[in-house]
């Protein structure tokens with residue numbers, strides 16, 4: 001193992017060995033970029049294969065995929081730029097096909113041997129003379145500590161369930177959408193699904209076919225987006241050119257009008273008409289929800305006011321007897337292997353330059369830690385290429401003060417644009433964010449050293 005060279009935030013010398021944590025769709029994008037660029041690295045993966053979230057019943061114990069899961073970002077929007085999804089895939093494939101695509105990606109570019117499976121990173125500790133001490137638990141539960149010049153965290157951000165707190169106590173069954181797999185067990189039950197994000201819509205629709213009654217509870221409503229509009233996947237409707245050159249608030253009236261034409265008002269289906277505007281929340285995409293409401297399979301409730309034994313009281317004063325509550329209330333960002341003094345993701349706030357670079361700890365990077373209007377994979381791919389540029393000293397980062405200013409601006413922008421919620425701390429717009437990363441890669445290019 002080569003020892004890492006000293007680096008600092010403003011003048012980073014190339015790092016010669018890196019550690020990637022996780023081999024989900026973000027970790028493999030990073031491994032591929034480093035493999036191609038000749039950056040020596042080890043990639044550690046807790047599970048016995050790649051795919052992370054998209055490996056159903058993954059033996060890493062972290063996947064939130066359910067049996068009926070299909071992507072809601074379309075095939076063409078989700079594929080890596082340099083590895084198109086097979087043309088015989090449907091526009092919104094199921095999780096099995098998505099996982100197969102990731103497996104093929106690793107084998108096509110030939111870097112499976114760089115991933116150490118059944119190895120879990122337990123601690124990452126910055127060391128005084130630069131770099132990191134990384135402690136890994138191997139397949140035999142033995143702890144091994146190695147030194148690396150750089151660490152790329154790609155541990156995902158949809159595995160640590162976020163539970164809301166409501167007064168009172170519920171005596172029925174409680175679960176989080178993270179643990180939901182199939183509708184078995186919901187037959188004839190009175191079910192309450194909490195939340196109106198993508199997990200809530202998928203699960204509520206699925207269980208409502210066999211449950212006695214299914215309620216869906218929302219505290220502020222959401223703009224429900226169909227998967228298709230005019231026969232095209234929604235996320236391919238507005239060409240990248242417009243996204244890159246027009247601010248979102250100029251695109252908003254066009255999309256809002258098109259959606260209004262397609263589905264009318266939410267209140268026509270029994271949902272609250274959201275007070276916030278389109279583009280002010282993470283998108284809820286559902287081809288089924290409005291139909292299921294129309295068919296009477298689902299009933300809408302406002303937020304929970306009180307849990308009362310086997311009953312739930314809502315903020316409109318209504319009360320329902322409930323057997324199972326499914327909290328589809330999102331996820332916490334968590335890095336169990338990093339001390340809070342390194343990064344403290346409380347309330348899902350993480351202050352990273354361009355959502356990737358730790359401004360105070362040189363060579364600590366985060367891949368895939370974004371919540372896009374669009375798919376994560378091409379963004380993780382672009383982030384990885386940028387980090388590879390930094391590690392090979394082709395691109396420089398701005399000074400620490402500039403990075404911190406940018407982080408503050410981003411935080412303020414998020415707070416102005418989005419409804420206040422822990423799910424809106426790492427939002428990015430797909431095409432503008434890609435353009436930003438592109439700018440970082442090209443504007444800050446260093447002249448090659450002799």
Ligand SMILES: Cc1cc2nc3c(=O)[nH]c(=O)nc-3n(C[C@H](O)[C@H](O)[C@H](O)COP(=O)(O)OP(=O)(O)OC[C@H]3O[C@@H](n4cnc5c(N)ncnc54)[C@H](O)[C@@H]3O)c2cc1C
Pocket residue numbers: 021022023024025026027044045046047050051052053054060062064065066069070071072073078119120121122154155156157158159199337367368369374375376377
């Ligand atoms: C139900 C659901 C549906 C979704 N649908 C879409 C969609 O349609 N389109 C989209 O773009 N996004 C979607 N997402 C978002 C999803 O997070 C991404 O698609 C994608 O899985 C992110 O990949 P990742 O590699 O960042 O994280 P993950 O897929 O979670 O992979 C992280 C990997 O890191 C490993 N790991 C974690 N900790 C350690 C450790 N300490 N040591 C070693 N390895 C570790 C894990 O084992 C795992 O393999 C969905 C999310 C959910 C929950």
Ligand SMILES: NC(=O)c1ccc[n+]([C@@H]2O[C@H](COP(=O)([O-])OP(=O)(O)OC[C@H]3O[C@@H](n4cnc5c(N)ncnc54)[C@H](OP(=O)(O)O)[C@@H]3O)[C@@H](O)[C@H]2O)c1
Pocket residue numbers: 069070071072073158163164165177194195196197198199200202218219220281282283303328329330331371419420421422423
């Ligand atoms: N088919 C698919 O491809 C698919 C399926 C599922 C999930 N996903 C993706 O997976 C990620 C996670 O989605 P998710 O739906 O699990 O989580 P999410 O997007 O964070 O949504 C959580 C929902 O719970 C609500 N909520 C949170 N805390 C609450 C509280 N205290 N009281 C009442 N309501 C509360 C939120 O409302 P507020 O807005 O008011 O906070 C929101 O409606 C997203 O990226 C999503 O796109 C994709």
